[in-house]
Amino acid sequence: MKLITKAQAGSFESSDVLIMVEPVVEGAGRIIELKSIVMQQFGDDLLKQINDGLDFYEINDVRLIINDKGALPPTISARLETALKRAAQLQTGTLK
Amino acid sequence: MMGEAEIFANLLEAREERQQRKLSMLSGRYHLVSLQLNIPGLPKSNQQLHRFISAVDDEFERFFTSHYPNLQWAKKEMFNDFSGDCFLYLLDQTLLKAEDLKQLTELFEQEFPLGRIVDLDVMSSMGLPISSGKAKKCFLCDKAAEECRKLQHHTITEVRECMMNAIGVFEEQQRNDSIVKSVVQYAVNGLMHEVALSPKPGLVCRNAPGAHSDMDFMTFINSCAALAPYFQELATLAINYTDKDDRKALPYIRQIGLKMEQEMLRATNGVNTHKGAVFLMCLSCFSCVRVIKKVGYFKANAFIATIQKICNGIVQKELCALNGSLNLSHGQNCFVNYGLQGAGARGEAEQGFPTIFNHALPVLSALVKHDFFFMSDSEMKQSLIPVLLKIMSVNNDTNVLYRHGKSVLEELKRKSSHALEAWKKGEEVAYDDLVEWCNSQKISSGGSADLLALTIMLFHCKNKFGKIRA
Numbered sequence: 370m371k372l373i374t375k376a377q378a379g380s381f382e383s384s385d386v387l388i389m390v391e392p393v394v395e396g397a398g399r400i401i402e403l404k405s406i407v408m409q410q411f412g413d414d415l416l417k418q419i420n421d422g423l424d425f426y427e428i429n430d431v432r433l434i435i436n437d438k439g440a441l442p443p444t445i446s447a448r449l450e451t452a453l454k455r456a457a458q459l460q461t462g463t464l465k
Numbered sequence: 466m467m468g469e470a471e472i473f474a475n476l477l478e479a480r481e482e483r484q485q486r487k488l489s490m491l492s493g494r495y496h497l498v499s500l501q502l503n504i505p506g507l508p509k510s511n512q513q514l515h516r517f518i519s520a521v522d523d524e525f526e527r528f529f530t531s532h533y534p535n536l537q538w539a540k541k542e543m544f545n546d547f548s549g550d551c552f553l554y555l556l557d558q559t560l561l562k563a564e565d566l567k568q569l570t571e572l573f574e575q576e577f578p579l580g581r582i583v584d585l586d587v588m589s590s591m592g593l594p595i596s597s598g599k600a601k602k603c604f605l606c607d608k609a610a611e612e613c614r615k616l617q618h619h620t621i622t623e624v625r626e627c628m629m630n631a632i633g634v635f636e637e638q639q640r641n642d643s644i645v646k647s648v649v650q651y652a653v654n655g656l657m658h659e660v661a662l663s664p665k666p667g668l669v670c671r672n673a674p675g676a677h678s679d680m681d682f683m684t685f686i687n688s689c690a691a692l693a694p695y696f697q698e699l700a701t702l703a704i705n706y707t708d709k710d711d712r713k714a715l716p717y718i719r720q721i722g723l724k725m726e727q728e729m730l731r732a733t734n735g736v737n738t739h740k741g742a743v744f745l746m747c748l749s750c751f752s753c754v755r756v757i758k759k760v761g762y763f764k765a766n767a768f769i770a771t772i773q774k775i776c777n778g779i780v781q782k783e784l785c786a787l788n789g790s791l792n793l794s795h796g797q798n799c800f801v802n803y804g805l806q807g808a809g810a811r812g813e814a815e816q817g818f819p820t821i822f823n824h825a826l827p828v829l830s831a832l833v834k835h836d837f838f839f840m841s842d843s844e845m846k847q848s849l850i851p852v853l854l855k856i857m858s859v860n861n862d863t864n865v866l867y868r869h870g871k872s873v874l875e876e877l878k879r880k881s882s883h884a885l886e887a888w889k890k891g892e893e894v895a896y897d898d899l900v901e902w903c904n905s906q907k908i909s910s911g912g913s914a915d916l917l918a919l920t921i922m923l924f925h926c927k928n929k930f931g932k933i934r935a
Contacts, residue, residue, distance in 0.1 A: 383503065407615060410612060439614060447474075
């Protein structure tokens, strides 16, 4: 997937996550800033889920700023997908 | 029906829109507090949840004002979307730091009994969520809520059910509290309006002691204030009363009633202002609360039945079996001398207050055209005097019977009936004559006054807790 523009998905509501995507120059790698209210216990799981998602969309160069308010894995997947697709200008809403 | 995926997407979309809505309100000028409920599962809102969040809003508003009496929200908004009900409060950012606002909302979440269900988030005027860094505890166990959620220690159904039950209990407590306070208010209201009504035949009034030389208006004020707290005790007894058999309640009611008599005598320097009223009001306070709680509304027939059950056999036990006892009360003496006509307050109670339900209440209900609480002094007089006269025209008042005998009682009833008919035609002279006659003959129908106070109380109960007609 090719990222074209800055985009975000999600919210600061509890049980949600806010993910901001920013395209970077090729070769810069994945720069991930992760903040979570459950960082200590679930930080690693979260990071793994994000990396798996980026693998799936074949994205190697990106800056991600993630602010997690205790989202469950399905929410994280959905928010990541939307944020990336918005950055790739593939969709605007959550479903379309 | 929405599929699971669609529901999920709708939820996610609603949250994003909610955030947008919040951010768009800040305009760099306001801090924002949002009140939401933290209920897992669907629906996110229903009637009960809506009632609950409105009650929380009410509590939170008072909480805010009591901590910051000089501050006011610049704007407040309530809305509902797929993720539930939400209240938003905006505060001018120059008035308070967002961190202080967060501290306040946290204190509220701690102190409010169901704080764990409530989410009060603060967003600064810059659009940043203010976090306390403190972890909320799980509603079911004492672990951190987020940990339980992530590891799915409890099923959504389990948590939701537990929360809904807790909300149900909270609502019941609120309702109980409101029943108790209202009934107490109405009891005191009845006593106060009775004594304030002026002029009255022979009875203590605002400017005249009527037929009495040992008490006046001030004695009644003292007495009313002394009795007030005990109505609360009675109502509380009733709300917590679990025995299905109301007949067993009388001794418990009496224990409080006896304390009231003591307090009354202390407050009046030994004068009996309200002994009969205490008896009637105690029974009514208890029975009103019982019926409203049990039936769900003030059902007159259920109230009458409750009073009858509590007082079942009271005339037989307490009046008929008096043979030769010393230290009889006036009421008891009356029964010894006049039989059933002298059964007084006990007789009235055992029959379920026929004087009130058959005579007094219909008159009062017909006369109070608008809200009782909006009535002026003179409107009150126009509404209450006919009720008093109606009671006096039918009541075998043992106060009169005891002091003046049967023929005076009958004459009083006749004169009252006549004064009532004249009053209805707009002629007040007959009433003034009756007042004059009672005052000069020292005739005071204290029993009828008690029934007037009780009529007012029951009128309020009927209005506030009566069945709402569809």
